[in-house]
Amino acid sequence: MAPRVLISDALSPAAVQIFKDRGIEVDFQPNLGKDKDKLAEIIGDYDGLAIRSATKVTPKILEKAARLKVVGRAGIGVDNVDIPASTARGVIVMNTPFGNSITTAEHAIAMMFALAREIPAADASTQAGKWEKNRFMGVELTAKTLGIIGCGNIGSIVADRALGLKMKVVAFDPFLSPERALDLGVEKVELDELLARADVITLHTPLTDKTRNVLSAEALAKTKKGVRIVNCARGGLVDEAALAEALKSGQVGGAAFDVFVTEPATENPLFGLPNVICTPHLGASTTEAQENVALQVAEQMSDYLLRGAISNAVNFPSITAEEAPKLKPFIELAEKLGSFAGQLTDTDIKTVRLTYEGAVAELKIKALTSAAVAGLLRPALADVNVVSAPSVAKERGIVVEEVTREVAGDFESLITLTVVTDKMERSVSGTVFADGRPRIVDIKGIKVDAEFAPSMIYVTNEDKPGFVGRFASLLGEAGVNIATFALGRDRQGGDAIALVEIDGRAPDEVLAKVQALPHVKQAKPLAF
Numbered sequence: 001m002a003p004r005v006l007i008s009d010a011l012s013p014a015a016v017q018i019f020k021d022r023g024i025e026v027d028f029q030p031n032l033g034k035d036k037d038k039l040a041e042i043i044g045d046y047d048g049l050a051i052r053s054a055t056k057v058t059p060k061i062l063e064k065a066a067r068l069k070v071v072g073r074a075g076i077g078v079d080n081v082d083i084p085a086s087t088a089r090g091v092i093v094m095n096t097p098f099g100n101s102i103t104t105a106e107h108a109i110a111m112m113f114a115l116a117r118e119i120p121a122a123d124a125s126t127q128a129g130k131w132e133k134n135r136f137m138g139v140e141l142t143a144k145t146l147g148i149i150g151c152g153n154i155g156s157i158v159a160d161r162a163l164g165l166k167m168k169v170v171a172f173d174p175f176l177s178p179e180r181a182l183d184l185g186v187e188k189v190e191l192d193e194l195l196a197r198a199d200v201i202t203l204h205t206p207l208t209d210k211t212r213n214v215l216s217a218e219a220l221a222k223t224k225k226g227v228r229i230v231n232c233a234r235g236g237l238v239d240e241a242a243l244a245e246a247l248k249s250g251q252v253g254g255a256a257f258d259v260f261v262t263e264p265a266t267e268n269p270l271f272g273l274p275n276v277i278c279t280p281h282l283g284a285s286t287t288e289a290q291e292n293v294a295l296q297v298a299e300q301m302s303d304y305l306l307r308g309a310i311s312n313a314v315n316f317p318s319i320t321a322e323e324a325p326k327l328k329p330f331i332e333l334a335e336k337l338g339s340f341a342g343q344l345t346d347t348d349i350k351t352v353r354l355t356y357e358g359a360v361a362e363l364k365i366k367a368l369t370s371a372a373v374a375g376l377l378r379p380a381l382a383d384v385n386v387v388s389a390p391s392v393a394k395e396r397g398i399v400v401e402e403v404t405r406e407v408a409g410d411f412e413s414l415i416t417l418t419v420v421t422d423k424m425e426r427s428v429s430g431t432v433f434a435d436g437r438p439r440i441v442d443i444k445g446i447k448v449d450a451e452f453a454p455s456m457i458y459v460t461n462e463d464k465p466g467f468v469g470r471f472a473s474l475l476g477e478a479g480v481n482i483a484t485f486a487l488g489r490d491r492q493g494g495d496a497i498a499l500v501e502i503d504g505r506a507p508d509e510v511l512a513k514v515q516a517l518p519h520v521k522q523a524k525p526l527a528f
């Protein structure tokens with residue numbers, strides 16, 4: 001069945017065409033995102049959801065999204081998507097981090113000019129027939145200092161344009177390296193210095209616990225008198241009530257805002273104040289940017305739904321379309337090794353260690369580790385999956401370790417999963433042969449060669465004569481057909497294991513009889 005995608009915001013129709021061309025069924029309902037009840041009613045029918053900022057992907061929506069595999073944000077900010085809840089349900093969330101950056105930077109520059117020359121007020125006055133030539137006295141931007149808070153993709157484009165305007169640029173961004181600052185031609189400063197020096201401040205950070213109200217009443221009091229403030233990033237970066245007071249007192253000379261604490265903003269403390277310019281979250285709204293992000297998100301979502309390739313996911317490592325087929329058999333192997341250990345582990349797991357040796361160590365091991373942890377936890381938590389596994393493990397205090405080694409000894413690639421509990425440490429290793437099928441090749445240091453089968457019995461016993469005959473007869477007498485039989489031991493007379501594939505499930509009473517055979521330590525059913 002072809003995957004189905006719902007577009008619930010006003011994306012460029014270019015996205016619809018991409019989905020159709022890729023053989024994906026698509027429903028384009030550009031206003032649906034504003035109607036959360038209707039969205040909740042129909043979301044269960046879709047594998048993908050393509051959005052901008054109007055659709056809110058809440059836990060309530062996700063609860064109804066039984067088939068949903070991917071949310072694609074045609075744009076940058078994913079603050080309208082509950083990422084932990086999406087991750088917990090195994091939904092990949094991807095965005096398009098660069099497609100609208102130039103457009104948004106241009107909007108910030110336009111806002112800065114509009115503030116400097118009071119263009120909106122001058123326009124309104126002129127069109128009202130007033131010709132107030134003496135009312136509007138602007139400021140020149142040349143040689144003024146622009147303070148950029150957040151010098152990432154958009155901030156650095158703003159810096160480049162501002163330098164072109166012959167402004168001085170200072171930037172506050174704890175993650176901006178001195179080398180990058182030098183490359184950009186900006187001066188990296190602390191926040192207080194930026195506040196003290198900037199004639200214009202522009203914000204370009206995401207909204208986080210650290211950036212919320214970065215321009216608070218206290219910060220605004222430290223600015224140059226008459227400073228102009230531009231916010232084309234996120235509402236909440238500036239304390240709107242404090243800014244309104246600072247505008248009234250003249251501490252701040254003007255503010256140009258594209259984003260607001262509450263959106264859609266139908267009322268706001270800034271509305272109606274002198275030299276305040278507002279736009280309705282138009283930063284990304286150009287034909288070029290909208291076409292870029294729509295095409296990109298549709299391609300990314302299609303690649304994931306059709307080929308398992310992941311790019312620009314905020315909750316999973318990237319996997320290219322070339323890597324996806326190489327990873328696939330190893331993802332299956334990792335998940336099955338995890339499942340093997342999970343089915344045998346009854347007590348609290350403290351640590352899981354994944355060791356990747358040989359060619360597999362060159363692949364995206366983060367994805368393999370996630371698959372292994374998902375397999376390990378699934379016997380206890382049915383809902384866990386490759387996307388949610390790392391966060392579920394973290395919540396449960398399970399330490400996940402990864403080790404990579406270049407050489408794999410007898411195998412081209414080898415994955416070993418080791419589980420550590422308070423009582424024991426158990427390792428199981430596997431590989432993928434040329435036929436692409438995963439095999440178990442080592443259990444607790446004992447060599448075996450077994451495939452993962454839908455129904456198996458795993459026996460550990462003392463290596464004593466007679467066990468295999470008795471075990472096989474017992475199964476035969478109970479009408480349980482043996483499909484394959486793998487044996488291994490650490491040394492003659494030492495510890496031995498049997499991994500037996502059977503047709504159908506072994507009844508509990510048969511397993512109890514196996515358990516009661518002489519020299520048997522444990523007999524467990526396994527299913528893959």
Ligand SMILES: NC(=O)c1ccc[n+]([C@@H]2O[C@H](COP(=O)([O-])OP(=O)(O)OC[C@H]3O[C@@H](n4cnc5c(N)ncnc54)[C@H](O)[C@@H]3O)[C@@H](O)[C@H]2O)c1
Pocket residue numbers: 076077078097100101104149150151152153154155172173174175176204205206207210211232233234258259281282283284285
């Ligand atoms: N108005 C719009 O329509 C519109 C359009 C696109 C993007 N945006 C928003 O613009 C913002 C920036 O987008 P971007 O693509 O440049 O993001 P980005 O991730 O490339 O850059 C953000 C920068 O902020 C910095 N930063 C993080 N925490 C900080 C802190 N505590 N103090 C100072 N700097 C900090 C980061 O180091 C990074 O360099 C985002 O919030 C995005 O959602 C708005």
Ligand SMILES: O=C(O)[C@H](O)COP(=O)(O)O
Pocket residue numbers: 052053054074075076077078100281282283284285
């Ligand atoms: O984060 C973004 O990309 C912008 O805020 C754009 O939002 P929009 O797609 O709703 O215009």
